[in-house]
Amino acid sequence: MGKNKYYCKIHGKIYNLKKIQDIIDENPEHPDIAKIYVAAVEEYHLPTNTMLDSVITFNNNEIPADYNEALKRMQDYNQASLPKSPPKPRCPRCGSTDIRRKKGLVNSDWGVYRKYYKCNSCHYIFRTPV
Numbered sequence: 001m002g003k004n005k006y007y008c009k010i011h012g013k014i015y016n017l018k019k020i021q022d023i024i025d026e027n028p029e030h031p032d033i034a035k036i037y038v039a040a041v042e043e044y045h046l047p048t049n050t051m052l053d054s055v056i057t058f059n060n061n062e063i064p065a066d067y068n069e070a071l072k073r074m075q076d077y078n079q080a081s082l083p084k085s086p087p088k089p090r091c092p093r094c095g096s097t098d099i100r101r102k103k104g105l106v107n108s109d110w111g112v113y114r115k116y117y118k119c120n121s122c123h124y125i126f127r128t129p130v
Contacts, residue, residue: 010046010067017063019043020052024061031061091119092126 006021007014019039024031036053040046055070056063058077064070088097098120118125 006063008063008065008067010050010052015044017044020056021063024056024063028061031056033057089117091117091122091124093124094119094122096121 006017008017009015020036023035023039026032033053036056040050040052041048046052050067051071051074052067055067055074058074059070089099090097091099096119099117100120101115102118103115114127116125116127
């Protein structure tokens with residue numbers, strides 16, 4: 001692909017993204033992302049779901065030599081940045097995470113319902129998961 005900074009391989013095909021490089025060169029610190037997107041779709045006929053503008057921003061406002069590799073790096077970075085989800089609740093008896101939250105009648109005179117859990121593995125019924 002040579003030393004030209006505007007060649008980029010996208011889905012196995014090499015594109016000369018000179019027009020996009022010109023947009024970046026207009027304001028290297030804060031390139032016009034909307035113009036980059038329009039050029040990608042209208043000039044280079046890339047699919048509208050191609051995230052070239054986001055990949056360029058993630059790649060320090062430079063056109064990557066390999067779009068797919070840069071996209072993967074961006075996705076991995078974004079995934080690592082997500083807050084960790086709380087651990088799945090577990091059955092206190094067998095440790096299974098295959099439990100279901102249920103609601104059952106506790107006092108028929110008052111019509112009181114209480115939430116509880118039932119383990120689908122060992123069928124243990126309990127009030128709060130571990």
